Amino acid sequence: MKNDLQFATLAVHAGEEPCPVTGALDTPIYQATTFAYPNSDEMAAVYGGEKPGYMYTRYGNPTIHALEEKLAALEGGESALATASGMAAISTAILGYVKAGDHVVAARSLYGAAYNFLNRILPRFGASTTFIPSSNTADFEKAIRPNTRLIYFETPSNPVLDIVDLEAMGRLGHARGIPTMVDNTFASPALQQPLRMGVTVSVHSATKYLCGHGDAMAGAIIGSKDYIESLSREIHRDFGGVISPFNAWLVLRGVHTLHLRMPAHCSNAQKIAEFLARHPKVERVNYPGLPQHPGHAVARKQMTAFGAMISFEVKGGYESGKKVMDRVKLFARAASLGDTRSLIVHSASTSHAAVPRDQRIAMGVTDGLVRLSVGVEAGEDLLADLEKALAF
Numbered sequence: 001m002k003n004d005l006q007f008a009t010l011a012v013h014a015g016e017e018p019c020p021v022t023g024a025l026d027t028p029i030y031q032a033t034t035f036a037y038p039n040s041d042e043m044a045a046v047y048g049g050e051k052p053g054y055m056y057t058r059y060g061n062p063t064i065h066a067l068e069e070k071l072a073a074l075e076g077g078e079s080a081l082a083t084a085s086g087m088a089a090i091s092t093a094i095l096g097y098v099k100a101g102d103h104v105v106a107a108r109s110l111y112g113a114a115y116n117f118l119n120r121i122l123p124r125f126g127a128s129t130t131f132i133p134s135s136n137t138a139d140f141e142k143a144i145r146p147n148t149r150l151i152y153f154e155t156p157s158n159p160v161l162d163i164v165d166l167e168a169m170g171r172l173g174h175a176r177g178i179p180t181m182v183d184n185t186f187a188s189p190a191l192q193q194p195l196r197m198g199v200t201v202s203v204h205s206a207t208k209y210l211c212g213h214g215d216a217m218a219g220a221i222i223g224s225k226d227y228i229e230s231l232s233r234e235i236h237r238d239f240g241g242v243i244s245p246f247n248a249w250l251v252l253r254g255v256h257t258l259h260l261r262m263p264a265h266c267s268n269a270q271k272i273a274e275f276l277a278r279h280p281k282v283e284r285v286n287y288p289g290l291p292q293h294p295g296h297a298v299a300r301k302q303m304t305a306f307g308a309m310i311s312f313e314v315k316g317g318y319e320s321g322k323k324v325m326d327r328v329k330l331f332a333r334a335a336s337l338g339d340t341r342s343l344i345v346h347s348a349s350t351s352h353a354a355v356p357r358d359q360r361i362a363m364g365v366t367d368g369l370v371r372l373s374v375g376v377e378a379g380e381d382l383l384a385d386l387e388k389a390l391a392f
């Protein structure tokens with residue numbers, strides 16, 4: 001598939017061809033663990049890498065491969081690796097660069113499990129991370145050491161919606177010879193394509209917008225052909241965080257409508273963020289689509305729209321945050337994000353309950369912080385739901 005086609009065309013077509021045997025137009029779910037050969041020479045040739053082919057689904061599978069091709073095309077990368085979850089993608093992608101004695105520079109504002117991986121698991125293998133309480137490229141640069149092997153960040157970040165300048169980070173990485181890796185989950189390739197801006201690797205929780213319907217766990221890594229091939233050979237197949245063919249198919253199907261869902265998500269989110277910013281019960285709104293957001297100008301430069309994740313601080317702290325959660329009717333009190341349904345989380349009492357309060361506040365997760373994943377319902381209904389929830 002030629003990559004000069006537009007995003008919507010790639011979302012529908014890339015990576016997929018009618019089945020050469022049956023003509024099935026939709027990609028079949030190859031629900032098979034293992035693949036047979038007509039004779040021993042063929043089998044040896046595929047195992048030896050002299051002939052293309054499939055051996056065992058942990059090493060590769062046609063349905064998974066179709067998803068990988070589609071995601072690489074959408075994000076403008078040479079290759080992609082699909083994984084069992086976003087965390088399988090993040091851990092595999094980081095281990096592709098980092099070994100004992102190495103150092104990582106990472107943003108402090110990160111999804112909790114990614115932070116835990118860098119902060120708790122990497123040190124068990126003799127590697128360390130410096131966390132930067134800022135989204136400024138200059139602050140990342142100051143933390144670089146001679147043994148820094150990776151720069152890792154999210155933009156927009158979870159859950160405080162910090163914006164990091166992708167082009168500036170790409171330039172920094174190239175100038176210092178250090179790979180840069182971004183978690184592109186909140187934006188999805190429909191809004192932001194980091195590799196085209198000079199970032200080395202993009203990772204995703206495909207559980208979110210790429211799947212889009214809240215029914216499959218999945219992850220993805222997009223980067224150069226050499227990097228993805230070496231990850232696949234040297235890490236992924238041995239760690240084993242392989243996506244099931246059925247989940248790969250669900251994500252493939254979800255991606256067919258990504259370009260249609262994202263504008264609906266974003267337009268609802270913009271209206272809700274503007275409503276919250278005017279509301280007397282709301283102390284602060286984190287949404288890059290608001291002109292007062294510190295990352296607004298950078299987000300405008302690097303995103304085609306501002307996404308559908310919002311967090312906001314309810315006046316009155318912890319109890320008020322919980323109260324809003326308890327009073328909504330349409331928003332589901334649920335973790336995750338990127339679903340067609342709108343979701344709400346009070347971070348301090350749920351996702352960040354185990355983080356000591358001072359650390360949590362340093363991460364921007366204040367007592368009354370509520371995070372919304374804005375869905376694709378009618379925007380007026382969502383606004384009315386929040387208006388009633390905040391009337392206490």
Ligand SMILES: Cc1ncc(COP(=O)(O)O)c(C=O)c1O
Nearest residue numbers: 085086087111158185205207218
């Ligand atoms: C930004 C971000 N990255 C990664 C992950 C992890 O993804 P998964 O739950 O698919 O492992 C999440 C999960 O919420 C997330 O929000």
